[in-house]
């Protein structure tokens with residue numbers, strides 16, 4: 001593989017939909033596999049795209065269940081593999097990630113840490129495998145990190161869950177692709193500091209100068225075409241909505 005590749009595992013917002021798990025994305029480059037978020041149902045679909053134990057590292061944006069609950073499923077797989085427990089892999093998440101997974105699994109934190117080497121995220125830039133991963137705090141009720149991932153000159157930003165914030169514009173400045181949540185409809189009175197509408201996703205992409213906008217975290221009870229129409233009113237570049245199995249990257253012909 002010449003460059004980085006992102007495969008959408010799950011893009012359903014808030015809960016799984018009929019066609020997609022909740023949030024999860026597989027990033028691959030140079031034989032390294034990094035999974036961003038592991039929402040409900042992600043581990044099942046992930047196995048269509050990677051070996052069960054082929055994951056090298058995991059990043060978790062925040063500890064809402066639709067972004068992290070399948071970490072518990074993956075802990076069980078790594079703990080009870082028939083050939084014996086698998087060695088720990090790095091998991092990067094907000095403070096309290098190990099405790100949250102321990103709660104999901106009904107285990108103590110030490111047992112979780114035997115399979116997951118958990119690192120607290122901060123606003124930082126670090127190498128994870130072949131990727132440069134930069135994090136910024138987003139505008140969401142719990143500590144939430146958006147990610148900018150760069151490899152060999154290709155740049156991706158992922159909003160995670162967020163309300164409007166300049167931090168997302170900074171994170172996504174000049175990226176090739178902005179994978180941006182669009183949970184809300186602009187026509188409704190939405191609660192503040194929680195999520196973006198399609199229009200707001202488009203506004204952030206325009207301000208950041210993103211080369212392409214892909215809407216994600218689309219909630220099953222809303223019409224994705226309406227979200228796309230909203231975003232098209234505030235962003236004039238290439239625009240699409242994520243689907244499970246969609247591949248993004250510099251080497252893909254789409």
Ligand SMILES: [Zn+2]
Pocket residue numbers: 062064140161
């Ligand atoms: Zn959330």
